[in-house]
Amino acid sequence: MSYILIDRSNYFHNLNIISKQIKGKDKLFVVLKDNAYGHGIVQMAKLSKEFGIKQSAVQTIKEAMSIKNYFPYILVFNDLPQNKMNGIGFAINYIKYIEKIPKNSIVELKIDTGMHRNGIKIKEIADALRLIKNKNLILKGVFTHFKSADELTSEYFWQKENFKEVKKEVKRVCNNLKIPLPSFHSHNSAAIFRNKNFNEAFARSGISIYGYHCLSYPLPNPSLKPVLSLWAEKINTSKFKKGARIGYGGVFETPQNMTVSTYDIGYGDGFFRNDGLTPIKTANGKNILGRISMNSMSINGDDKEVCLFDDASYLAKHFHTIIYEITTRLSPNIKRIIV
């Protein structure tokens, strides 16, 4: 069976670097949405707890429930509860969410400072806070998200300025309404590494905890280490004469007599389907031959196991996509093993 190895020491290495950058591991939200970017949500929650992380962020209530025992606090980015839930906070992405959230729930107000994806507008803050107070919701945080912290443009600074205005406005309204001041957070992985003077209450890191920085040159380049490697096991080995055409469409033809093995992973398991025209290589440099099938692929040689990748940036480049997509697609059915 194919499997995923999760490297504990690499994970702790990354958490150490990030914690240093934001001045304390108690400030870090580990972002574990979408099965922890494909790494395995329960495995990553367990390791995060072992490291001493106190809070995580996920997309749904279902995800939050699966890791409830590992964190005192979990922020849910986009899902609304039927009943009040202890230890779980809910992002208010739109004013209309406020009426749907059960009384006494913990909430965090998401503000749109320029990404225009979700979040309430700056001019809606006063209304939102009044509604939150009237409903006896507990306002734990106010946060925003950067649209291009990974790019060498001024947009990060522009949104940061907008968030300063947000802080002022929230403080003003909270004083008027006599509600306790919430904590503020805005930084994702890329923003964390652009800010030498981090001074917010929390930061939310996804891609960097998994070992990748996504900053465009010449932004700083932290020495993070990829946490995940994907492995497949050999199903069978055959010897072919020169000229055998392998797999769908027969796009790969053996240039000489060749030993070829079939391995138990394919695009149905979340590995990208390669068309075989431009070959991709395994972690130790062997070509994957021809087209990738739904649950198998062929590789020259007869190794018992192959590591398909231990650094997703190579595949992201090959498939013209982002690292996030390479790891997030990996099927939750693949076994995750911590080593």
Ligand SMILES: *Cc1c(COP(=O)(O)O)cnc(C)c1O
């Ligand atoms: C996914 C997400 C993050 C994490 O972003 P990275 O770039 O992976 O660090 C942080 N905040 C919000 C709101 C998100 O949706």
